[in-house]
Amino acid sequence: MPEIRTDPITGGRVIIAPERANRPTDLVAAGEPGTGGPCVFCEGHEAETPGEVLSFREPQSAPNAPGWRVRVVPNRFPAFEQATQPLEPVERIDFFRVQPAYGRHEVAIESPRHLVSITQLSQQGVREVVWAYRERLAALKEDSRLVYPQVFKNSGLAGGASLEHVHSQIMATPFVPGGIAERLARSLTFYRRHTQCVFCDLIRRELAAGERIVSETPEYVVLCPFASRVPYETWILPKAHASHFEQISSEVAGLLALVLQQTLARIEGLLEVPAYNYLIHTSPFDTSPLDHYHWTIEIVPRVTKVAGFEWGTGIYINPVPPEDAASLLRW
Amino acid sequence: MPEIRTDPITGGRVIIAPERANRPTDLVAAGEPGTGGPCVFCEGHEAETPGEVLSFREPQSAPNAPGWRVRVVPNRFPAFEQATQPLEPVERIDFFRVQPAYGRHEVAIESPRHLVSITQLSQQGVREVVWAYRERLAALKEDSRLVYPQVFKNSGLAGGASLEHVHSQIMATPFVPGGIAERLARSLTFYRRHTQCVFCDLIRRELAAGERIVSETPEYVVLCPFASRVPYETWILPKAHASHFEQISSEVAGLLALVLQQTLARIEGLLEVPAYNYLIHTSPFDTSPLDHYHWTIEIVPRVTKVAGFEWGTGIYINPVPPEDAASLLRW
Numbered sequence: 001m002p003e004i005r006t007d008p009i010t011g012g013r014v015i016i017a018p019e020r021a022n023r024p025t026d027l028v029a030a031g032e033p034g035t036g037g038p039c040v041f042c043e044g045h046e047a048e049t050p051g052e053v054l055s056f057r058e059p060q061s062a063p064n065a066p067g068w069r070v071r072v073v074p075n076r077f078p079a080f081e082q083a084t085q086p087l088e089p090v091e092r093i094d095f096f097r098v099q100p101a102y103g104r105h106e107v108a109i110e111s112p113r114h115l116v117s118i119t120q121l122s123q124q125g126v127r128e129v130v131w132a133y134r135e136r137l138a139a140l141k142e143d144s145r146l147v148y149p150q151v152f153k154n155s156g157l158a159g160g161a162s163l164e165h166v167h168s169q170i171m172a173t174p175f176v177p178g179g180i181a182e183r184l185a186r187s188l189t190f191y192r193r194h195t196q197c198v199f200c201d202l203i204r205r206e207l208a209a210g211e212r213i214v215s216e217t218p219e220y221v222v223l224c225p226f227a228s229r230v231p232y233e234t235w236i237l238p239k240a241h242a243s244h245f246e247q248i249s250s251e252v253a254g255l256l257a258l259v260l261q262q263t264l265a266r267i268e269g270l271l272e273v274p275a276y277n278y279l280i281h282t283s284p285f286d287t288s289p290l291d292h293y294h295w296t297i298e299i300v301p302r303v304t305k306v307a308g309f310e311w312g313t314g315i316y317i318n319p320v321p322p323e324d325a326a327s328l329l330r331w
Numbered sequence: 332m333p334e335i336r337t338d339p340i341t342g343g344r345v346i347i348a349p350e351r352a353n354r355p356t357d358l359v360a361a362g363e364p365g366t367g368g369p370c371v372f373c374e375g376h377e378a379e380t381p382g383e384v385l386s387f388r389e390p391q392s393a394p395n396a397p398g399w400r401v402r403v404v405p406n407r408f409p410a411f412e413q414a415t416q417p418l419e420p421v422e423r424i425d426f427f428r429v430q431p432a433y434g435r436h437e438v439a440i441e442s443p444r445h446l447v448s449i450t451q452l453s454q455q456g457v458r459e460v461v462w463a464y465r466e467r468l469a470a471l472k473e474d475s476r477l478v479y480p481q482v483f484k485n486s487g488l489a490g491g492a493s494l495e496h497v498h499s500q501i502m503a504t505p506f507v508p509g510g511i512a513e514r515l516a517r518s519l520t521f522y523r524r525h526t527q528c529v530f531c532d533l534i535r536r537e538l539a540a541g542e543r544i545v546s547e548t549p550e551y552v553v554l555c556p557f558a559s560r561v562p563y564e565t566w567i568l569p570k571a572h573a574s575h576f577e578q579i580s581s582e583v584a585g586l587l588a589l590v591l592q593q594t595l596a597r598i599e600g601l602l603e604v605p606a607y608n609y610l611i612h613t614s615p616f617d618t619s620p621l622d623h624y625h626w627t628i629e630i631v632p633r634v635t636k637v638a639g640f641e642w643g644t645g646i647y648i649n650p651v652p653p654e655d656a657a658s659l660l661r662w
Contacts, residue, residue, distance in 0.1 A: 007558035008533055011517055014558045014647045021650035029360065079640070079648045095536060096557050152639030160638025171640055179645030186342055202339055205426060226427050227338035227345045277639035300642055307491025308483030308608035309410070309502055311631055314510030316345045317410045319352035 002079055002101035012178060015079050015101050023077045025162040034164045037114025041107075041165035043068070050074040053106060054135055056128050070128045071109045072136055072170070078105035080171060085145075104140055104172040108132050115166045117155065117273070119265045126257035129168070133280065134253060136170050137246035141285045146172040148180060148284050151245075156275025158302040168278075176284050183281065184293055191292030199294030200241050212322050214266070214329045219252060220259045224322035224329070230304055231320035232271060232329065234263060236297040243290040245282035260297065266329045267301055275302040333410055333432035343509060346410050346432050354408045356493040365495045368445025372438075372496035374399070381405040384437060385466055387459050401459045402440045403467055403501070409436035411502060416476075435471055435503040439463050446497045448486070448604070450596045457588035460499070464611065465584060467501050468577035472616045477503040479511060479615050482576075487606025489633040499609075507615050514612065515624055522623030530625030531572050543653050545597070545660045550583060551590045555653035555660070561635055562651035563602060563660065565594060567628040574621040576613035591628065597660045598632055606633040 002017035026035045040048040046064045054072040061067025074082070080103025110129045111121055118126060133151050140146050153168035154161040176184070190198040206212055206223050214222040214234060222236050236259055242248070248256065260278075267276065282295040310316050333348035357366045371379040377395045385403040392398025405413070411434025441460045442452055449457060464482050471477050484499035485492040507515070521529040537543055537554050545553040545565060553567050567590055573579070579587065591609075598607065613626040641647050 005558040007556065009517065009529060010514055012558065012560070012645065012647075014560050014649055016559075016649055016652050018650055018652055018655075020648065095532070148644075150640055150643045152643055154636075154638045158636060160636035160641075169639070173644075173646075177644035177646050179643070183341055186340065198340060201426070225338065227336040227343065228347075229343070229345050277642050279639045279643035281643065298642070300639075305485075305489060305491035306637055307485045308500070308610045308631075309481055310491075311608050311629070312481045312483055312510070312610035312612065313479075313504075313508035314343065315504075315508050316343075317351065318345055318347055319349055321347050321349055324349075 001081055001084065004099040004101045006097040006099075008095050008097075013175075017077075017079045017101070020077045020079060023162045027157045027161055027164050029157060034116060037165065039114060039163060039165050041109045041163065041167060042114050043112030046071075049107075049109075050076055054132060054139070056132065066112070068112055069125065070111075070132045072106050072132055073109065075105040075107050075169065079103075080105045080173065102145065102174050104143075104146065104170070106136060106170045108136070108168045108170060110166040110168065114164075116164045117264075117268065118153070118166055119261055119268055120166070121261070123254075123258060123261065126261045127254045130248075130253045130257045130260070131250065133168075133170065134246050134248055137282070140170075140172045141246060143172075144286075145174050147286055148173050148176050149246075149282065150177070150279065151282075152277060152279040154277055156273075156302065158275035159277050161275075172285075180281070180284075184284075187292045187294075197241055197292055197294055199237060199296065203237055203239060212326045214263065214326050215259070215331050217255065217259060219255050222259060222263050224326040226322060228318055228320075228322040228325065229316035230300055230302070230318055232267060232301045232303070232325045233318075233322070234267065234299040234301075234325075234329065236260060236263060236299070237294065241291070242295055243283045243287075243293045245280055245295040247289070262331065263299065263329075266331055267299065270328055271301055271303055276300060277302065332412055332415065335430040335432045337428040337430075339426050339428075344506075348408075348410045348432070351408045351410060354493045358488045358492055358495050360488060365447055366445075368496065370445060370494060370496050372440045372494060372498060373445050374443030377402075380438075380440075381407060385463060385470070387463065397443070399443055400456065401442075401463045403437050403463055404440065406436040406438050406500065410434075411436045411504065433476065433505050435474075435477065435501070437467060437501045439467070439499045439501060441497040441499065445495075447495045448595075448599065449484070449497055450592055450599055451497070452592070454585075454589060454592065457592045458585045461579075461584045461588045461591070462581065464499075464501065465577055465579055468613070471501075471503045472577060474503075475617075476505050478617055479504050479507045480577075480613065481508070481610065482613075483608060483610040485608055487604075487633065489606035490608050492606075503616075511612070511615075515615075518623045518625075528572055528623055528625055530568060530627065534568055534570060543657045545594065545657050546590070546662055548586065548590060550586050553590060553594050555657040557653060559649055559651075559653040559656065560647035561631055561633070561649055563598060563605075563632045563634070563656045564649075564653070565598065565630040565632075565656075565660065567591060567594060567630070568625065572622070573626055574614040574618070574624045576611055576626040578620070593662065594630065594660075597662055598630065601659055602632055602634055607631060608633065
């Protein structure tokens, strides 16, 4: 059973999840050929995963049977457990604090076919992936014990993936993670000082400067952030202020899918299909629309390694200026 | 010229250092044979590095010539530049803040021979490496513009190393990095509440519990921390309260070298020579001995990947409980 521990020195939380050591893997080093499937995520293997919590499928097809296009299932090796309770610590010691890891950990299988990149999906396929995120967030929000959702994709070995079949993950925690709490707090401080959303201000300034813009549509801006932590770090932001990802409309989801897929295609083309992560930053479930916070998608190519200086200090050293990255990625 | 940028959303600092893209590398994937040398760090190649700032060498030998045992040189591809000034920002804009990356970036070459692990050095060799750290910190402290030193080792490709010849690095920054400032602030809060150093309290509690202890000597304790972020994360702490690493005595440095080498040998043996980082946490140069802070060495084996959830939330998922790790590493 996974548990949440808090470091007595730093206050940082970790999840100790021994079950995850048993995860199977079919991933190989970059450049080596993949398995080509089939695998547990492929159509026809539905019985090899926990039962689906969401699927987009053919009208005549039955749950947990072939006929689906996108399928969301609980992770078989979860970092969070639904079968526990969040608010009563198993053991409450001031110094060494342990809490049960209540939460959700789901896998969004993005295609019934053994594809390995979201760029191989049709535009409609990516739209359904984005819509599955929205649907699951809206559903998880109904559980008042869950406070924060983290949608993310690990792609490639260096990105922390263990299976090559195209998929992403959704976790929901009973607390706001430290890194998110800090973003929210700083954004609120900015809002109080300047009476505007720091993200809206950032978008305005970046569009005016232009040098870090990768692309712009009427709805979205794609840019390499000013203080990029890694080479080719890229953010996608909605131009209109919006704090909660689960409130996107179906139409906007389709436009986002287009921008997300095109951005990833540019990154894959330029960096020869690198390992990468993307993640969606959004607002906690227990908040109303926030004037000071803005949902964003962060794409983090994993072409450099996190080294000792970064571990020690939290400061990243990035050899590629975001202005250069944006100019190479621009479309 | 590298520059320090501050992210307008998170307040996090990054160093944009395009020069570092030109670093040569001779590292290969795990399992593949290394070059075996010779390389720019080998004895006889002294002219291929910047001139030494410290060496321990034979009495008759000349600087930047053979005859050395440990040699510290400026990094040829520095993340920080000495030839600039720290306190006058090149450009001071509230939103997008850029500062010149004043600081030091040095390489400690740990052997004249083309060895690839510090565990291959003699005990006296490791003692001289530890002593070189102390000597350089004591020297860098003389520059009142430098505020914080970070000693670290990147070992192996996944650890962020670019050269296999056994070495470590010393950086000194003109500010206290965010991650360090947070440790200091939390330790001070603990001290004010409990009138004792949180590290001293941790050592006492861990020795009493025993289950996370890897080893204990009269001077040091080696343990896997309660909230280990990664499998086999290991800390070395001096039992006697000490806030500044550069104040260790020569005798204590010898004992530390023994403990450091033995701990790394256990990790290399158990994990089949993994990539890893180690780093020394110490107190800012501009502080007197601190009652609330304690220097430590953190060893971070790199056997798992940092994935999307960690990037998004700052929360690590660790499949190996530190109690299991300590029991396997114990000697």
